[in-house]
Amino acid sequence: MKSFQTLLLVLTVFYSCNEKKESTDSVDDNQHPKLILTKKGVDKIRASLGSVPIFDKTLEKVKKEVDAEIADGIKMPIPKDYSGGYSHDQHKRNMVVLQKAGVLYQILDDEKYAKYVKDMLMQYEAMYKTLPVHPKTRSYARGKLFWQCLNDSNWLVYVSQAYDCVYNYLSEEERNKLETNLFKPFADFISIGNPQFYQRVHNHSTWGNAAVGMIGLVMDDQELIDRALYGIKDLKLNTTEKDDDGGFLNKDGKAGFLANIEEPFSPDGYYNEGPYYQRYAMYPFLIFAEGLHNVKPELKIFEYKEGVLLKSINALLNLSDADGDFFPLNDGQKGMSYYTSALVTAVDISYHFGTQDSGLLSIASAQDRVLLDDSGLSVALGIKNGKATSFNKKSINLSDGPKGEQGGVAILRNEDIELVFKYAAQGSSHGHYDKLSYSLYEKGEEILQDYGLARFVNIEQKGGGNYLKENKTWAKQTIAHNTVTQNETSHFNAKYEIGSQHHSVLNYFSSENENVQVASAKEANAYPGTEMLRTMAIIKDEDLEKPYMLDIMKVTSNEANQYDFPYYFLGQVLNTNFKYDTPKTLNTLGTKNGYQHLYVEGTAKASSENSKLSWLNKGKFYTLTTLTNNNDELLFTRIGANDPEFNLRREAAFMLRRKNAKNTLFVSTIEAHGGYSPVTESAVNSNSSIKELQLVLDTEDYTAIQITSEKGNIKLFITANTNASKEAKHTIKINDKNYEWSGSYYFE
Structure with missing residues (x-):
């Protein structure tokens, strides 16, 4: 504990002294990080370390978690299991730790985290080149790392953030190797390779759109960005073919991230699949939107459809009971609540990019953690400055x-x-x-x-x-x-x-x-x-x-x-x-x-x-x-x-x-x-x-x-x-x- 606090103090003094100098530096349009963390945001975070309690507490917890993973060594099992099995859970764990390690590298400027991300990405590159389709055959769209493309998309959404954080740490040769053998083929597989998964309006497709778009933003690949926003061009599908959930593919010929905002959300922000799946979909909706806001501000994504993404967060919070558990409308598991990590993302992004509703701060306080990025710092500062008020649920x-x-x-x-x-x-x-x-x-x-x-x-x-x-x-x-x-x-x-x-x-x-x-x-x-x-x-x-x-x-x-x-x-x-x-x-x-x-x-x-x-x-x-x-x-x-x-x-x-x-x-x-x-x-x-x-x-x-x-x-x-x-x-x-x-x- 003392060593961590000492580190925060040293970093605070160092970056406070350099903040004025760095803020006057010219901005490179292709600088990294730029996706979720930004260079300006990282500078502000570093200057604030040690003085914002909930942010510092979150950072300490994440550091402890990732340090334990590094000490335990990288595990790369051959994919073979359904959800809950060892290979499934390990690759799911890897994607989360990769994202967190990338963030720690940016905030703490400690090379061990960048090296860990690099080493794991290179192992994935070596595996993916020859990886067949997952052996479990139940899904209508089988993945490679996981039994369904949905989980492969989860992986790429998280790992694209890690790649952005270590982009400048890697050599050009290393980046070319990863992009050529891992990231581009990965994005092509879950989209062009599985149009029945990607080319429709559904929470599954939202994850796929976000995955392709986020890695496209990091790689500055406009083709992938357009594919994410608008779907696959000139693709013909049988619109009466069913998926394994009973839904129809390529509904009304609409696909892509923007269609997935237009169709499922009402003007009030209600998501037609119900709060359980809205909670699940909010992470890709909002994390990709944050990336688009930072890299492609001209799209004005948070204003799209009269700002429905930010409205939807208020709707979702109102679809919870007195304990914060979401009402189980449609397919919904009881006990899922706004304490889940997806709602930490939703609350922080809503506060930072929305109207800075002080009621959101009370929920963030109850969640007892924030995102380790620009929006999380914004929330942490709001809590520190005593701005929190009760989030009042009414009829x-x-x-x-x-x-x-x-x-x-x-x-x-x-x-x-x-x-x-x-x-x-x-x-x-x-x-x-x-x-x-x-x-x-x-x-x-x-x-x-x-x-x-x-x-x-x-x-x-x-x-x-x-x-x-x-x-x-x-x-x-x-x-x-x-x-x-x-x-x-x-x-x-x-x-x-x-x-x-x-x-x-x-x-x-x-x-x-x-x-x-x-x-x-x-x-x-x-x-x-x-x-x-x-x-x-x-x-x-x-x-x-x-x-x-x-x-x-x-x-x-x-x-x-x-x-x-x-x-x-x-x-x-x-x-x-x-x-x-x-x-x-x-x-x-x-x-x-x-x-x-x-x-x-x-x-x-x-x-x-x-x-x-x-x-x-x-x-x-x-x-x-x-x-x-x-x-x-x-x-x-x-x-x-x-x-x-x-x-x-x-x-x-x-x-x-x-x-x-x-x-x-x-x-x-x-x-x-x-x-x-x-x-x-x-x-x-x-x-x-x-x-x-x-x-x-x-x-x-x-x-x-x-x-x-x-x-x-x-x-x-x-x-x-x-x-x-x-x-x-x-x-x-x-x-x-x-x-x-x-x-x-x-x-x-």
Whole structure:
């Protein structure tokens, strides 16, 4: 520790003395580093060493890590494994260490780091010249170092930064050798050699575009830069050929980095594949954009599409819960959060190149590390100077689609309750068949969950760390989500070709009233002849301890159907107001479309107009109250049937089944209330505060729900099913009483 601090002090004094002299030097357009680090930025970093705590802490940690790797020696296994295997993980490790070692060489001016980068690059050059395509055959686009071109692209994105940092350390002969035998063939292989990977709009292709473009910027190769920005010229592909994710190649003939900005991002910055994949794609999007900004400022990349790249970072941060975990929309692994390294990049770049939002500094402080580059120093100085403020997440509606006209995602927030309402487009090949679905949270803990993906990422024992078959047979199917399934068939019959043509439509979004936050959307294409209108609200009422959720799902069809309406709750059942039977032998709920993965653990017939279920999860009580009739079936189910390899989590659901219904309405509330302490063994406020729900009006234009509390107070919520603009004026009569209001809904 002392030796490192001494080194920082010496460097600080030395570079402070030389800063004025060096700043007057002429600038060479081809000087290095220029990609992510810049010469001017390196000078400023060196002059600041020892005086910026979070930057110095990050630098010390990286130095310790890379020094250990150098001491351990270079490892260069022959590629043979899937994700999680030794060869895969080692080459993945090599690319990260190469990038970090290059940065350390620039900041500390210690030749040992440049030599380490040079020696490893030369070993890769020797290997790559004769390296065949990876022996694992599962991918639609096999790499050489890795089993898929995606990971090869990851490697080049990182290694191009290392090459830039040691460019001037290498001789011209050494650079020619690397570029001729390694970098140019590498870029050609992942692009021209694999157009089915490169030439499309997808997060995979974004990595490929960034890889080709970044090495092109370092090598000053305009052909590679153009190929990165605009795709491969004069290339004809079969646009109906599918990749292994179910997506289509060369979508609409568009390709390249700019197309990958234009198509997946809405004007609000929402990324159509969902936050999990947005997080993954943000690194190549932003790191390549930073390189373009530094080397090709005339492109004004951060202003492209009205600055959507920087907007997208704010959208992504808002798509996280109270703990910073991203909501698992579409294919999303739970637990992925803004503490991942990709979001360190996103936060630092957003602050440095954006509006310098002080709220980003609080997230950077929580991340407890910064990039070791110009943007990281900018953030570190902001934190040091006390500029950090809280990043305030509020209710927000994020549009989907290139022009913001393909549905969206609404997040309703009221105190500690967060509701995520998905009415978006399909989400490319990573989309799920779950129109008008939702999940519910309290302080970052799930109340009602979205299952997420069926995959053990980078765990080789589980399918090589890749998507499992249960991702299609369960996780993507409609019954796996908190929305309506009709006739045991998934939305769009679980066909990507159909689902990708349609999107839900916003009815209205309202967040002006801090006590009542509402989102309402329609879906008319999931089932031919059936329209769904769902209105969801988070309401703060003085009679209840915490805000509660009100859910109104209106279904209109041209024929009678069976509707299944599940609630994927987490925790232990406490009590119900209905009697149920539990079978001695477990049977599945169905045979296909996800039903084959559900065991039936309990059955009942609804016995009252309000059916109630209460449960306990992680020391908190929750109660569901739902409108029912005497023909409704009530089912307790559990995930895990027909899963011999135990790939699925054994989690429960409560399901309302309504048969032989044409037009119908599902109405429910979910309350969070009280808590239990195992230390004091005391339960506080463990009972529901909602006495009754009552449907008092349901027409084509309006639906009105009366909510009676245990204290006897009555509230009325009326939603406009049509003509729901903020300017609309409404007059209706309910039980001989007139109600007049302006706007989308009425609550009193």
